[in-house]
């Protein structure tokens with residue numbers, strides 16, 4: 114889990130630096146500060162389990178085992194990208210590892226994920242489907258409609274809500290009543306779990322419970338994880354100058370850095386040494402450097418690619 | 427010189443004046459009171475007019491459009507804003523089944539004076555779900571009025587007219603127009619919701635266009651002028667209804683017709699315009715008219731393909747030469763400073 118979080122953090126930071134070169138020309142939503150949920154949830158998933166996500170999906174993709182080269186090439190708009198350059202950061206996919214797709218229209222992939230779980234049921238497979246989304250997505254009608262159906266059919270879905278308190282610049286309390294998002298689970302006949310989304314062990318425990326229930330045919334759950342976005346909503350920079358969130362709030366959450374918390378815990382328990390940490394970082398750095406050069410050296414799609422894939426041939 | 431405002435400033439001024447002059451007007455949308463204020467168009471309006479007139483919104487496009495309709499039938503004049511047309515797709519039910527029909531299907535007893543602003547995205551890899559230009563969908567629905575102002579002047583005047591109109595009006599704003607400045611009178615004024623404008627008179631060929639494609643058509647007219655061809659450029663301004671009379675008159679003079687739209691070419695506004703012009707002015711046409719729009723392909727994200735996807739001024743000029751039966755070639759153009767054409771100008775660095 115630590116390695117996953119560290120890898121997500123380093124990749125996102127690298128993208129943040131490279132984005133300024135203006136060669137990644139697509140809207141990019143970084144998940145720095147939100148690394149624990151994908152790491153803790155994916156730790157319970159088999160390779161054939163399925164994941165769906167929204168606009169802020171890099172961490173979900175990477176933690177499920179998504180190919181880094183394919184992801185970076187996609188951000189660079191290259192032919193070798195995981196979506197052949199057609200999708201960009203907002204439309205990642207890696208079928209080899211069960212990452213079924215991300216799409217930025219809020220809440221849209223939630224019902225699609227429910228459908229995937231229904232198909233697994235139809236075919237008698239014990240696959241679990243995880244759908245990630247933010248607090249904002251729970252305001253869409255389709256979220257509630259999809260939960261209603263999943264609850265009725267007791268489908269094997271884990272609905273992971275990464276509640277980072279904001280939808281772009283709009284705070285949660287002006288958008289939703291004062292009730293926890295996980296309490297909506299009861300309304301749709303499922304279990305609602307919640308906890309500190311910046312503590313990988315907490316995420317791991319909650320994710321384990323939800324995935325086990327789903328696998329055992331006991332039905333879906335909502336797992337609401339409290340977390341916080343460090344960068345601007347979309348793009349590589351900070352955004353404290355916009356003042357929609359206070360410096361104090363930001364500082365408090367920076368004090369709860371999920372990567373540092375987990376590193377300190379592992380070191381404290383003697384499970385991680387400084388040397389092992391450095392080796393891990395160096396390995397990830399090498400992997401990233403390879404992936405960035407792969408992406409930058411890959412060709413752009415040829416003009417004929419424009420009309421390809423409108424319909425299956 | 428008359429006062430100049432940029433497009434986004436003109437929209438902001440229109441809303442400020444509507445809020446100031448009509449107590450029933452209110453403004454709502456996700457991010458409307460936020461620090462960036464829908465690309466500047468709503469910035470500071472909540473501070474100025476209060477939290478009881480200017481509202482943020484949950485991301486509930488479907489229900490909130492119904493909610494706005496409910497307030498509208500009660501006498502309010504909501505202006506609801508969507509940062510992208512693609513997000514407004516979630517509100518098709520209340521717009522198409524409900525708002526468009528409430529006046530008609532209740533025998534004229536209710537009115538739905540709802541204004542819906544939607545921004546058309548383009549460029550910087552916004553791709554398949556952030557750059558759709560769906561005016562034809564709305565134009566297809568009886569009961570909705572659909573406008574696409576191009577200039578800051580029309581943006582202000584048409585938004586004011588839309589809000590004061592008793593029918594539901596969809597106002598489609600192209601993101602690439604936002605930073606362009608033009609003359610805008612200070613006082614509130616209305617620009618009719620059903621009239622095209624001849625923005626450049628000419629004799630040899632009519633280049634009709636919607637929204638941003640009007641600017642490409644003006645560039646095309648410059649290119650054609652270099653070849654001694656005089657093009658008339660008509661900004662449609664309204665997509666429903668279409669001002670056929672102005673088009674028929676123009677074709678009556680030029681006898682050649684091209685229409686360019688920001689949306690898909692097939693089943694699009696261009697198709698509707700060509701059908702109407704062919705029906706009403708067939709005798710004036712000296713050659714087959716041509717429509718220009720997006721191919722029947724979703725928007726690709728990579729700039730390598732997006733650059734091939736969007737038609738440009740040269741494509742319009744080439745179409746004009748074709749309908750004129752001219753085999754003259756356009757001189758090469760290397761004046762474009764953009765490496766990729768996925769930005770309106772080099773100062774734009776994304777993402778939205």
Ligand SMILES: Cc1ncc(C[n+]2csc(CCOP(=O)(O)OP(=O)(O)O)c2C)c(N)n1
Pocket residue numbers: 168169217218219246247248249250251277279280281346456485487512513516
């Ligand atoms: C239907 C729809 N409405 C609006 C948007 C614009 N939008 C993109 S991301 C976003 C914020 C969503 O917030 P949340 O779900 O909490 O995710 P976060 O960005 O915080 O991770 C919004 C409103 C959209 N993409 N789709």
Ligand SMILES: [Mg+2]
Pocket residue numbers: 247248249275276277278279280281
């Ligand atoms: Mg959020």
